[in-house]
Amino acid sequence: MNVNVNHSQLPLSEQSLDLLDTMPTSLAIIGAELAFIQNADGCYLAFDWQQAKENGITNEQIVGTTLDGVFGPVEQKEYREKLQKVIQSASPQQYQCWFRCAEKRLFLDIIIVPVLTASHRTNTVLVIGRSWQGQAVTTANHSI
Numbered sequence: 539m540n541v542n543v544n545h546s547q548l549p550l551s552e553q554s555l556d557l558l559d560t561m562p563t564s565l566a567i568i569g570a571e572l573a574f575i576q577n578a579d580g581c582y583l584a585f586d587w588q589q590a591k592e593n594g595i596t597n598e599q600i601v602g603t604t605l606d607g608v609f610g611p612v613e614q615k616e617y618r619e620k621l622q623k624v625i626q627s628a629s630p631q632q633y634q635c636w637f638r639c640a641e642k643r644l645f646l647d648i649i650i651v652p653v654l655t656a657s658h659r660t661n662t663v664l665v666i667g668r669s670w671q672g673q674a675v676t677t678a679n680h681s682i
Contacts (some may be wrong), residue, residue, distance in 0.1 A: 543604060564597070571668040572646065574652070578625055579604040579648045589669070593639045612636040612643065621663060624650045628660050634670075645670045 565573040575584040585600040587593075600609050611617035617635060630651040637644050648667030652660040661671035668677050 548592065569617060570611060570666040572648070573664070573666045574600070575662055575664050576621065578621070580614075580621060581609075582607075582609075583662065585609075592642075595639060599640045609639050610637060612638055624652050624663055625660050628654060628658075 547569040561622045565575070565584055570586075572587045573584075574586065576582055579592050581604050582600050582602065583639055587595075587600075590597050590600075595608060600607065603609070604622060605611060605614050605617065613635060617633075620631060620633055623644075628648055632647070632649050634645065634647050634674070646667045646669055650664050651664045651666070653664055654660060
């Protein structure tokens with residue numbers, strides 16, 4: 539049996555407020571391996587990647603950068619076309635592609651989802667994804 543509760547009608551205790559303070563306020567709350575928000579130009583507005591530290595970057599380092607920064611798709615033109623298609627159609631799209639992170643390359647399975655607004659104008663997307671296990675990670679000089 540499913541029970542829907544309207545939490546806005548429940549009184550908040552101090553304990554509840556303390557619990558809210560400990561919850562993640564970023565995209566980490568989604569639980570995806572990789573999640574970011576981009577505008578129509580490909581600028582990262584928010585970014586969370588569980589493997590950021592292991593790959594030598596911080597999530598904060600990516601916010602405000604564009605596709606040609608330290609983290610972005612290898613095939614930028616193709617990715618921009620997918621981004622524009624999702625924004626124009628207001629429909630999500632699954633996509634597999636290579637992304638670079640500094641000198642590494644990662645094969646990602648991503649879903650690009652339009653962020654729908656009350657005005658029916660969409661110019662941002664939420665991208666969630668994961669890296670494919672068993673895929674080679676390459677550097678500028680050799681495969682790992």
